[in-house]
Amino acid sequence: MHIAEGFLPPAHAIGWTVAAAPFVAHGARAVVTEVRENPESTLLLGAAGAFTFVLSAIKLPSVTGSSSHPTGTGPGAILFRPPVMALLGTVVLLFQALLLAHGGLTTLGANAFAFAVVGPWAGYGAYRLTRAAGAGLLPAVFVGVALADLATYLMTSLQLALAFPDATSGFVGALAKFLAVFALTQVPLAIGEGLLGVLLFRVLTRNARPELERLGVLEPATPTTAGSPL
């Protein structure tokens, strides 16, 4: 769910761009440092960006009988961390605006704040808290990925409610309206994307364990450790 080009009033479009800028700049600095130290990271980060874009092209069955597309930032936040996702998510949004006509250029800041900042941070925070509470990897992935999706949708609804307060009930009424309308598609999608995250990480722990260990998602397996921390 991206806000379309021209939908936000100019002042809001500028305001959200200013709000997203420090996070994206922080992500850019992290990427510049990483690439300066390890030039080969350019290719891995590019692959991560392409994966996030392509993940949003996978169709998930929807409760309404049709299909919907995941946001892709939840798994990205767990794998690559939120600062990097702030930049990669913004790059993906730019590509979605110019290759798929999803979102826009003046609304890039608002969409980046919801999709590349709030979603990844909320999802990653929930994932870390769930792991810290003693849950295994897969339950934490479900919570993290579903919450990243839900947080993106909540933030977008909030942005729309701020831009278009209800004539009678103001901001609160407008927020309730946008939450209710987009909940029809976004809540089932969040659950679906959480399930997709679980299935994705279940396969990755079997087929790509060294990569998950290198990214810090899994503890390196020691010969004395029996079983996986799933």
Added chain:
Amino acid sequence: MRGLAVDEAAWSSAWRGRSPGDKLLLCAGLVGCALVLPAWPGSALVGLTAVGLALGPARVPARTFGRAIRWPLAFILVGAVTAVVSVGDGGIGWAPDAAARAGELAGHALAGSAAVLLLATTTPMSDLLPALRRLRVPAAVVEVAGVTYRLLFVLLESLHTIREAQTARMGWSSVRRSYRSAGLLAAGVLTRSWDRARRLQEGLAGRGMETDLRVLPEVLPSSRAFLATAATGLAGIVALSLLVSGGALA
């Protein structure tokens, strides 16, 4: 989704050889007009100009343009109707001037979307990325974006191939199987992206890559006639909109 129709249109557009800076200035001007001019007649003029230029001189297929605009259209319609519904103690009803406000919102958004789509369907991403360098975006970030752009077509191809194989094995025949297949599909694409990146890195290291990926950008010269026509057209849209609306901005 095998390729990306908008990208294919951009590569085969009659405006492919025009300077990306020229097209960026024209489309940015149209987006600005769509945003600040009154919806009537400003948005209508911007929308008609963008569609006319895309389907006319730029020779973008009408089918590609029409299919691409469907996505923002769905959001715009749902968003505009929701914005003008009023919720209060008396229940749900229409806000004062609901039709005018919804039309205004939809007008700004549709015109802006058409202007962005004009840029998207005439300018490949690989032409636009060097422009980010001129906007002082760090070289490392532009390089990551460039690799993302090049890899996503490889991954989309992988996605399609894996999905085709899963479909042939009844992998998408029920909701349960569809979720299982979607998980395997995502994991397959991710591991392939890592594998591709590793092989690319090994290949480039073997060719002496030490710091950055150096490529020769294609230089497309700016056209004064194009810029003059664009500026005249934009000034005409602004003047006509202000004249008809009595000088008020949106």
